[in-house]
Amino acid sequence: MRKLTRAVRPLRAARRAPLIAAALVAASALTLSACGPTTPKADGPAADVSLAPDSGKPGTVLDRPFTKPDLVLTDTTGKPYDLRARTKGKPVLIYFGYTHCPDVCPLTMSNIAIAKKKLPKADQDKLQVVFVTTDPERDTPAELAKWLPAAGDPSFIGLSGEFATIQAGARQIGIGIDPPKKEKDGSVVSMHGAQVIAFSPRTDQGYVVYGENTTVEDWAKDLPKIIKGENP
Secondary structure (H helix, E strand, C coil), rough: EEEEEECCCCCCEEEEECCCCCCCCCCCCEECCCCCCCCCCCCCCCCCCCCCCCCCCCCCEEEEECCCCEEEEEHHHHHEEEHHHHHCCCCCEEECCCCCCCCHHEEEEEEHHHHHCCCCHHHHHCCEEEECCCCCCCCCCCHHHHHHHCCCCCCEEEECCCCHHHHHHHHHHCEEEEEEEEECCCCCEEEEEHHHHHHHCCCCCCEEECCCCCCCCHHHHHHHHHHHHHCC
């Protein structure tokens, strides 16, 4: 586990189509993926997790942790969900993605869910996994309620709301999100950071960042420490 000051993996993008998702070539990567880098913005966060190259390691412990986003969105029951208040003092994993993602988003949720099931029941109950949609127009609370149990786990928290609010909340923890863009062929391109950020139950700060290549084994190894607020 390396330590770094708020800079880890390149931001990723997801390409969506009604039936078939075409892969994008990541400008800073050597492989084809459904995800690719976003365009840096001058008004982005002071510490952007997209700045450093991929180290090949599952997680990065931050020297300067992130404050938990000040977000009030709508959960899968249609009720307001205050992220800070509802997750205070709990181990939390936050991920920004969308249900129409062809690969990275469902794989990330699935890997975390499988690793979570390996934990003792008491630890499973403590861990809060929050999935915030980057495509709120299509990802309604009802849609998230159907998708999350299949892609991940029934206990995962799904949040939707106004895109501008979600984008601003993501920027608070260095995750870039661009508005979905429809192309000439009818496909929709959604650019978003593919990192998972772990928040400590001790400090309520985001102190570890995980990239999209984090495996079930990686999560199974690190989750017991994250639940205690320890460095993996």
